[in-house]
Amino acid sequence: ETGVTQSPTHLIKTRGQQVTLRCSSQSGHNTVSWYQQALGQGPQFIFQYYREEENGRGNFPPRFSGLQFPNYSSELNVNALELDDSALYLCASSLAGANSHEQFFGPGTRLTVL
Amino acid sequence: AQRVTQPEKLLSVFKGAPVELKCNYSYSGSPELFWYVQYSRQRLQLLLRHISRESIKGFTADLNKGETSFHLKKPFAQEEDSAMYYCATQGGSEKLVFGKGTKLTVNP
Numbered sequence: 001e002t003g004v005t006q007s008p009t010h011l012i013k014t015r016g017q018q019v020t021l022r023c024s025s026q027s028g029h030n031t032v033s034w035y036q037q038a039l040g041q042g043p044q045f046i047f048q049y050y051r052e053e054e055n056g057r058g059n060f061p062p063r064f065s066g067l068q069f070p071n072y073s074s075e076l077n078v079n080a081l082e083l084d085d086s087a088l089y090l091c092a093s094s095l096a097g098a099n100s101h102e103q104f105f106g107p108g109t110r111l112t113v114l
Numbered sequence: 115a116q117r118v119t120q121p122e123k124l125l126s127v128f129k130g131a132p133v134e135l136k137c138n139y140s141y142s143g144s145p146e147l148f149w150y151v152q153y154s155r156q157r158l159q160l161l162l163r164h165i166s167r168e169s170i171k172g173f174t175a176d177l178n179k180g181e182t183s184f185h186l187k188k189p190f191a192q193e194e195d196s197a198m199y200y201c202a203t204q205g206g207s208e209k210l211v212f213g214k215g216t217k218l219t220v221n222p
Binding site for chain 2: 004031033035040041042043044045048050055056058090092094096101102103104105106107108
């Protein structure tokens with residue numbers, strides 16, 4: 001069983017740039033959720049994708065967008081980067097409808113915006 | 115709106131002492147509650163969930179609907195329990211709402 005993987009591990013961008021983060025879900029999972037974790041805070045829900053459709057969104061502006069592919073991998077795109085976007089971005093996969101509701105997290109991508 | 119409060123940012127105990135990490139939640143329905151743990155240099159992982167009522171690594175957590183609490187307890191802390199602990203709730207949708215976390219340090 002392959003766990004959740006994310007790429008890149010970390011990256012540095014400047015204000016106004018755009019970034020794409022990638023996530024491969026755990027084998028057998030069909031749902032991917034993205035979270036932002038600022039320093040000293042708990043993870044905050046950005047959005048979730050199920051069967052290639054957005055299935056819920058947190059309190060994040062439209063410049064945060066995503067995609068899910070037929071193989072259930074996913075991308076998080078952030079446009080017009082701001083300094084406050086600096087954070088650890090976590091991807092979590094799960095199996096919709098499973099009794100456990102457990103989400104399996106990836107190691108995260110550390111984004112620094114200068 | 116769902117909200118999770120973990121009042122202690124840091125908690126330090128000695129090995130063998132009891133430990134309790136506090137968690138309070140606000141949710142109008144019947145939420146599912148979880149404790150996630152992140153050990154040093156490891157990814158966030160599920161520790162336990164209230165619906166299973168199981169004990170994992172000696173930890174237990176009881177849902178108290180009257181006090182809207184889901185405190186995590188262990189009678190005898192071990193050094194390997196040192197980690198960041200996050201309480202989370204999930205209601206309605208699949209999204210998790212996390213608290214800010216408590217850093218537990220178990221001293222030898």
